[in-house]
Amino acid sequence: MSRQKKKNGVPDRWLDYKAVGKRLHGTRFIAFKVPLKQSLNRQLPLSDVFGPWELLDALNKDHQELGLIIDLTFTTRYYQPQ
Numbered sequence: 001m002s003r004q005k006k007k008n009g010v011p012d013r014w015l016d017y018k019a020v021g022k023r024l025h026g027t028r029f030i031a032f033k034v035p036l037k038q039s040l041n042r043q044l045p046l047s048d049v050f051g052p053w054e055l056l057d058a059l060n061k062d063h064q065e066l067g068l069i070i071d072l073t074f075t076t077r078y079y080q081p082q
């Protein structure tokens with residue numbers, strides 16, 4: 001099956017990854033995939049939705065706090081930067 005990039009769709013391979021990883025040992029770093037803006041989340045089944053609120057819920061469940069986000073996506077087309 002070939003993967004065609006959709007111009008305004010969910011990022012390529014985004015569904016292949018876990019939403020939030022575990023804290024890296026000895027650091028305060030937690031890797032997570034980009035939380036999607038509402039218009040992209042609407043394209044997904046409810047079980048795959050991952051936006052800012054889902055990120056905060058996942059961190060709270062793990063008793064973690066969000067202090068800083070280091071964005072490695074090099075684009076803002078998937079989320080609202082505010």
